[in-house]
Amino acid sequence: MPSTSTLFSAYASITASVMLVRSIVNELVPPQLQTQLLSKFQYLFNPLSPQLTLVIEEYDGLDRNEVYEASELFLRTIITPSIDRIKVTKVSDKNLAFSIDKGEEVIHVFEGIQVKWKLIISEVTKPDGVDPYAPMQKTENRMFELKFHKKHKDQVMSSYLAYVLNSAKANKEENKVVKLHTTGAFYGQSGLWGSIILEHPATFDTLAMDQKLKREIIDDLDRFVKRREFYKRVGKAWKRGYLLYGPPGTGKSSLIAAMANYLKFDVYDMELANIMNNMQLRNFLVATANRSILVIEDIDCSVDLQNREQEPRVRNEYQDPDNKLTLSGLLNFIDGLWSSCGDERIIIFTTNHRERLDPALLRPGRMDMHIHLSYCTIDGFNMLASNYLGIHKNNHNKLYSEIEDSIEKSLVTPAEVAEELMKSEDADTALGGLLEVLKRKKREEDEPIKDKEECQEPKIQKTVGQDVEGIARTRGRRVYRGRVFRGR
Numbered sequence: 001m002p003s004t005s006t007l008f009s010a011y012a013s014i015t016a017s018v019m020l021v022r023s024i025v026n027e028l029v030p031p032q033l034q035t036q037l038l039s040k041f042q043y044l045f046n047p048l049s050p051q052l053t054l055v056i057e058e059y060d061g062l063d064r065n066e067v068y069e070a071s072e073l074f075l076r077t078i079i080t081p082s083i084d085r086i087k088v089t090k091v092s093d094k095n096l097a098f099s100i101d102k103g104e105e106v107i108h109v110f111e112g113i114q115v116k117w118k119l120i121i122s123e124v125t126k127p128d129g130v131d132p133y134a135p136m137q138k139t140e141n142r143m144f145e146l147k148f149h150k151k152h153k154d155q156v157m158s159s160y161l162a163y164v165l166n167s168a169k170a171n172k173e174e175n176k177v178v179k180l181h182t183t184g185a186f187y188g189q190s191g192l193w194g195s196i197i198l199e200h201p202a203t204f205d206t207l208a209m210d211q212k213l214k215r216e217i218i219d220d221l222d223r224f225v226k227r228r229e230f231y232k233r234v235g236k237a238w239k240r241g242y243l244l245y246g247p248p249g250t251g252k253s254s255l256i257a258a259m260a261n262y263l264k265f266d267v268y269d270m271e272l273a274n275i276m277n278n279m280q281l282r283n284f285l286v287a288t289a290n291r292s293i294l295v296i297e298d299i300d301c302s303v304d305l306q307n308r309e310q311e312p313r314v315r316n317e318y319q320d321p322d323n324k325l326t327l328s329g330l331l332n333f334i335d336g337l338w339s340s341c342g343d344e345r346i347i348i349f350t351t352n353h354r355e356r357l358d359p360a361l362l363r364p365g366r367m368d369m370h371i372h373l374s375y376c377t378i379d380g381f382n383m384l385a386s387n388y389l390g391i392h393k394n395n396h397n398k399l400y401s402e403i404e405d406s407i408e409k410s411l412v413t414p415a416e417v418a419e420e421l422m423k424s425e426d427a428d429t430a431l432g433g434l435l436e437v438l439k440r441k442k443r444e445e446d447e448p449i450k451d452k453e454e455c456q457e458p459k460i461q462k463t464v465g466q467d468v469e470g471i472a473r474t475r476g477r478r479v480y481r482g483r484v485f486r487g488r
């Protein structure tokens with residue numbers, strides 16, 4: 001080991017060399033180049049510095065540097081009170097983002113190692129865009145400096161940076177804003193998805209539906225997102241299909257929003273009426289991202305997709321640009337294309353009339369779960385009363401008990417119940433209004449039943465989902481309420 005005096009004399013000789021170079025530079029080099037040259041020289045002759053600095057620039061050529069993005073997100077999570085200035089930006093209606101400002105330093109301790117982050121921003125003047133002759137423009141160059149003791153080099157380079165990348169990824173997922181992409185009237189024409197932030201407030205907590213069915217859906221989604229390896233092993237595309245059926249106003253669209261908000265998956269709402277042909281359909285489908293929900297609402301009536309046998313056969317889309325949009329086209333793309341590309345996809349069809357659907361859509365393996373949403377049950381009413389009026393099941397409240405007694409005797413949808421409960425902030429007034437609606441509906445419904453003797457037993461629908469069977473529940477009338485039982 002070198003003695004202290006040897007070290008000291010080495011240091012003295014290096015310092016002398018630096019001074020010598022500095023005076024030579026002063027004599028020979030124009031002043032504007034001096035600073036640049038000296039800083040490079042000092043950098044070379046700085047072997048005694050115990051610090052190592054990693055430089056993380058915002059751009060890698062023209063591409064954004066993913067490590068910079070991750071560092072930026074990560075730093076938001078470790079901002080400490082020691083910082084004097086914090087920048088605030090709005091990322092969505094609900095969320096603000098906090099970040100460090102230029103020149104600020106953040107100290108972070110990871111597994112006993114102390115690292116120091118600093119944001120450096122410099123202004124440069126360069127051509128606007130890639131064209132070197134474009135007008136010059138002032139832009140900012142941003143980079144993070146990450147300083148730590150050299151002895152921790154291996155640990156920082158491997159474990160710490162991996163930790164930063166993983167934390168940023170988790171943080172991104174948590175704060176992800178769910179988007180709604182649509183082929184709506186305007187966008188459909190352009191052949192591109194248009195997107196807005198999905199601000200549908202529905203969640204599983206606000207959905208009034210059979211509790212058991214709700215639990216089944218949540219469990220199914222949880223199982224699905226956890227099973228990457230399983231799908232790979234059995235050689236199946238990592239996708240899941242749901243068919244939501246039931247009368248208008250029973251919560252089909254609300255359930256889709258609740259699923260999207262729960263999984264933080266973007267929604268692609270495909271309006272078939274705006275899609276001209278199979279070719280355009282395919283273009284839209286390939287432009288959808290992973291971890292998303294493709295929704296086709298009212299599949300029975302948006303386009304005349306029934307009668308598959310009578311459809312003109314599509315010989316070759318490239319030869320026949322005028323080909324129509326067909327059900328077989330739709331099913332082929334969904335089955336074929338998505339099994340070869342794309343991961344973690346959910347497809348949802350909705351309909352008010354499941355009985356009108358083409359058998360091709362109902363055949364085993366096509367839609368994994370058939371979910372029946374139906375008229376409001378006692379459970380559903382309890383949930384809506386708690387959400388809308390903040391009141392709970394109360395046997396002493398006569399109105400409340402009367403509603404519970406009669407709600408399943410008439411065909412009232414959760415949307416109708418919700419509408420009544422919203423009419424007054426006074427619970428008794430709102431409950432009174434709802435009771436009136438229930439009585440009126442009951443009277444209206446009883447009329448035609450007395451006239452027509454066609455009150456048949458409801459058909460038990462053995463649905464063909466891979467692991468779930470939907471069965472219509474009866475109260476001796478043609479009333480269907482959502483129920484799903486696990487199949488064999």
Ligand SMILES: Nc1ncnc2c1ncn2[C@@H]1O[C@H](COP(=O)(O)OP(=O)(O)OP(=O)(O)O)[C@@H](O)[C@H]1O
Pocket residue numbers: 206207208209246247248249250251252253254255352414415416418
């Ligand atoms: N199950 C439910 N739980 C809570 N609110 C509901 C439910 N069903 C309907 N609503 C209320 O009614 C409104 C309309 O419901 P929604 O659009 O989800 O019905 P839908 O089944 O999609 O109807 P449609 O068949 O006409 O598309 C919702 O915005 C919500 O306020």
Ligand SMILES: [Mg+2]
Pocket residue numbers: 252253254297
């Ligand atoms: Mg709907």
